[in-house]
Amino acid sequence: MPSGKSEKLMDLAKRRGFIWPSFEIYGGVGGFYDFGPLGSLLKNKIIQKWREHYVLEEGFFEIDSPSVMPEEVLKASGHVDHFIDAMVECQKCGTALRVADVAREATGRDIEGMPKGEIEQFIERHKVRCPDCGGVLGKIFDFNAMFRTTIGPGSRKVGYLRPETAQGIFVDFNRLQRYARGRLPFGVVQIGRGYRNEISPRQGIIRLREFTMAEAEVFFDPEDPHHPKFKDAANEVLRLWLAGDQEKGKERLTEVTAEQAVKKKLVCNELMAYYLALTKRFLLDLGIPEGAIRFREQTKGQRAHYSAETWDAEVSTERFGWVEVAGLAYRTDYDLSGHAKFSGKDLTMFSADKKRKVLCHVVEPSYGIDRPLYCVLEHAYAEEKKRTYMRLKKSLAPIDVGVFPLLNRDGMPEKAREVCEKLKREGLMAVHDNSGSIGRRYARADEVGTPYCVTVDHKTLEDDTVTIRDRDTMTQIRVLVGGLHGVLRSLLRDEIKFGEAGAQVGAKRLPEEFRRDTP
């Protein structure tokens, strides 16, 4: 058995079908992971929560655009030119190396960001050779981290797998702004896969070559960066790690409310502050504890080519330290201007309020889905004495309820199966399990975070009641089968307290108040 907590978590995740290495029978490929049956359910629930915040609450428009994009789009977005590393190939042994690495190893100097021509001179002047075989280095070439492909037969039409879903939104801007009917700000979201051909992926599910992202582009008038519901978020406390403090090597966090952050100009505008607050709420909603959340301002050198200010939402993990789970970037008019220039189309918008044309600016809250999923698993993982269980939020648990017979005889298995089928028909994710002992079945359910277990026992056969066991407290209540679905539903939605949802187990008769079929 593995010893560390994170090893045991990963063991559980693999064993029980949350996360698997992809293409395993062929030895696997780095940077790719499969979600197993439980992982898929969990991932979908996380996405569902995100939709609740951004599509329902914020009223943003969700679109779904292709993963393969023609070259022009990514030229305009700057990805073809900026999403790159300068590489050099050894003329003798043929290995490709990052120029900046070779140069640093050989000369101790950092040439990051140096123009291509100068790099070649630099290599020449310092006689930098291949660190593997000592061979002469060839021409500098760019390694673009996008996966390249061709569209249609032949190789004339170049395409790329999108590195972010955002560009699919920007290129639809004209149709979207018409859909928004002149109202600003408005937001558009897209949930989908993005692709980045990492040179060397590491850290399991944290650095993937193909991953799911949920991105929101909030379009606004740069002269009016207000959020209509800002007061709802104004008092949310944000823990900020300012760029200035990072540059000075200070670990200090600044705690301010969203409102203060704007007033003190720690954050560029009200919209940014609002979405920082919303991001915090989303993470809390996933069950990440408040103390494990912070916002780190990217320093100038860390920021993407399109960004004027970026905040990373980070979650503290045992295994990987602080993990970036979302990036909130002030993209200004970079993308719309770029696409306007490259396409020749007018991408301004007529503001119904201001009665004038506006070139929108963009604040982009962009979330990974895979990383938060890992964080959720790690924070939910709990060990108590001999018990291992996932303290997942009820609304995130892949399985809602397990249904077991107490014993495998006297018609209990049949009855349990019948109850399980009924719950499934009512729309609950219910699973039946009758192998091993009752204790083992509870343990199996605990391990994957199933919040409730229903047990059919002898009393069920007499009075049609079953017990419901609570995952976290291991206590039980007894309810009528007829009202079971309603009780479970209310429990799962946190509408009633467990102890008040049914009769105490051990009571000789079900008290009157619980003798009704629908609570």
Add this chain to the structure above:
RNA sequence: GCGGCCGUGGUCCAGCCUGGUCUAUGACACAGCCUUGCCAAGGCUGUAACGCGGGUUCGAAUCCCGCCGGCCGCACCA
């Protein structure tokens, strides 16, 4: 991509140095049956592995090479 370590059933591991009774050890997990009146109990039975490819050898889990993958450090992470 570099340097170091590593890769045996679902999981964790023994065996490797010192090739051969290895038709591969153990534990846990899983499936079936028995048992079982509520928290991983017990009994029996069963499924199941030497990362991939090449080489050395009469013979390779074991020695050598390449590839793939993993972990740690460096770098990268728009």
